[in-house]
Each structure stands twice: as structure tokens, then as C-alpha cells.
Amino acid sequence: MKTLFEAIRPATFVESEKLKSLLNLDLTVASETFQHTGSFKFRAAYNLALNAPNEEILTASSGNFGQALAYACQLLNKKCTVVMPETSARVKIEAVRNYGATVDLVDTQKIGRNERVARLAEQMPxxxxxxxxxxxxxxxxxxxxxxxxxxxxxxxxxxxVGGGGLSSGIVKGLCDAGGVAQVFGAEPLLANDAARSFQAGKII
Known part of the structure; x- marks a missing residue:
């Protein structure tokens, strides 16, 4: 059984001379495109599957976290069920299935993902x-x-910043390693619930 750092692929760092010239600063892009399942989500998913004491894991996802968790559970011989909207990209639905997870498709016009997860949780104590x-x-x-x-x-x-799991993890990792970089979260202006929550002092 591999540890987290043995299982993940390191990030790819790319320096852009064009952006450096355009913005007049040194800029490096940290890409997780070559991470397992194609996104940073595998870091979280593998650590969760590795450390959760249960042999079966239930989650809701439109695709990326579901794929990552399905693959992590496959590697660690755990069962995985992913609640996904029927409108999810077919390639993502099939990817989750191909990693051995059970996909529970829901019509989100009739029932929310969280409600469906709650019902399944009662059936999967x-x-x-x-x-x-x-x-x-x-x-x-x-x-x-x-x-x-x-x-x-x-x-x-x-x-x-989406749900905050990545930005929180980056801050924690920096602090644990003694890093002193300033961290800024970026999100779309029309979906800036994190910024509004931070300003309000509560989750919006």
C-alpha cells in the first residue's frame, strides 16, 4: 500500500516567457494536468481513501472528484459509490465506472444530489x-x-477557489513546510461566494 507521496505525481511547473514579458513579472504555472485522472483531485481522493477507516466510500460529484475517488478506491481495494447528475459528461460517467465504482445517476430537476446522498447513506450505514x-x-x-x-x-x-478544499490544502501545506508565500484565492465574479462569505464572516 503506497503512501500519499508515493502514489501521487508531482505537479508540473511551467515558466511562461510570454506572460513574463506581458505582465512584467516572473510567473510560473503549476499544472496538475498530468496528475492521475487528470486533476489535483486525486491528491485529496487518495488521501481520503487511504485514511478513512471504512471499506466503502460514498460521494457526490459531477465527474473529476468522482473519477479520482473511484481510482483511489480501486488502488486500495475499497468500494466506491458516486452520485452523479444525469447531465454529467458521458465520458466522465464512463470513467468513474471503468475505475470500478458504482454510479448512481440522478435527475437533479427532481431530487438534489445531497438529498440523494442522504438517502443512500441511510441504506449504506x-x-x-x-x-x-x-x-x-x-x-x-x-x-x-x-x-x-x-x-x-x-x-x-x-x-x-471552488469549495475551498484546494486553497485550504495549499495554505496548510505551506504552513506545515514553513513557507511564507502570500496566498490569494481566485474565483469568477459571478460565482464569488467564497469572497462574499469571507467578507460576511459566515458561509453564504
């Missing part, structure tokens, strides 16, 4: 419910990227 972002195992898994960033001594790190 021994399963661990995995949030794609609001989970200590997820944040600790993403902290592995923060540790990789710390050794490069960046002045500033800009992290995308």
Missing part, C-alpha cells in the same frame, strides 16, 4: 461520506501540493 472539499482528509491530501509549492519559495500563490 457502513459507508464513509466523502465531501470533495469539506473534509479533513481532503484538505490534508491537497496539502501535498502546498508542500511542493513551498520548496520553490514563491512570493505569491494564486489558487482557484
Amino acid at each position: 457502513n459507508a464513509y461520506f466523502a465531501s470533495a472539499y469539506d473534509d479533513e482528509f481532503v484538505i490534508n491530501g491537497n496539502a501535498s501540493l502546498g508542500a511542493e509549492l513551498a520548496v520553490r519559495n514563491f512570493d505569491v500563490i494564486i489558487s482557484p
Whole structure:
């Protein structure tokens, strides 16, 4: 059984001379395109599957976290059920299935994913419910990227913010490694619930 750092692929760092010239600053892109299943989600998923005491894991996902968790569970010989909207990309649905997970498709016009997960959780009392972002195992898994960033001594790190699992993990990994870079979260203006929540002091 591999540890998290043995299982993941390190991030790919790309320096762009064009962006450097355009913005008049040194800019490095940290890409997770070559991570297992194609995104940073594998870091979180593997750490969760590795550390959750349950032999079965339940989650909801439109695709990326579902794929990552399905693959992690395959590697660790655990069962995995992923609740996905019927409108999810077919390639992502098939990818989750191909990794050995059970896919539970829902019509989100009739029932929300969280409601469906709650119903399944009642039927699967021994399963661990995995949030794609609001989970200590997820944040600790993403902290592995923060540790990789710390050794490069960046002045500033800009992290995308969705649910907050990646940005939280990056901050934790940086702090654990003694990094001093400033971290900024970036999100679309029309979906800036993290910024509004931060300003309000509560989750919006």
C-alpha cells in the first residue's frame, strides 16, 4: 500500500516567457494536468481513501472528484459509490465506472444530489461520506501540493477557489513546510461566494 507521496505525481511547473514579458513579472504555472485522472483531485481522493477507516466510500460529484475517488478506491481495494447528475459528461460517467465504482445517476430537476446522498447513506450505514472539499482528509491530501509549492519559495500563490478544499490544502501545506508565500484565492465574479462569505464572516 503506497503512501500519499508515493502514489501521487508531482505537479508540473511551467515558466511562461510570454506572460513574463506581458505582465512584467516572473510567473510560473503549476499544472496538475498530468496528475492521475487528470486533476489535483486525486491528491485529496487518495488521501481520503487511504485514511478513512471504512471499506466503502460514498460521494457526490459531477465527474473529476468522482473519477479520482473511484481510482483511489480501486488502488486500495475499497468500494466506491458516486452520485452523479444525469447531465454529467458521458465520458466522465464512463470513467468513474471503468475505475470500478458504482454510479448512481440522478435527475437533479427532481431530487438534489445531497438529498440523494442522504438517502443512500441511510441504506449504506457502513459507508464513509466523502465531501470533495469539506473534509479533513481532503484538505490534508491537497496539502501535498502546498508542500511542493513551498520548496520553490514563491512570493505569491494564486489558487482557484471552488469549495475551498484546494486553497485550504495549499495554505496548510505551506504552513506545515514553513513557507511564507502570500496566498490569494481566485474565483469568477459571478460565482464569488467564497469572497462574499469571507467578507460576511459566515458561509453564504
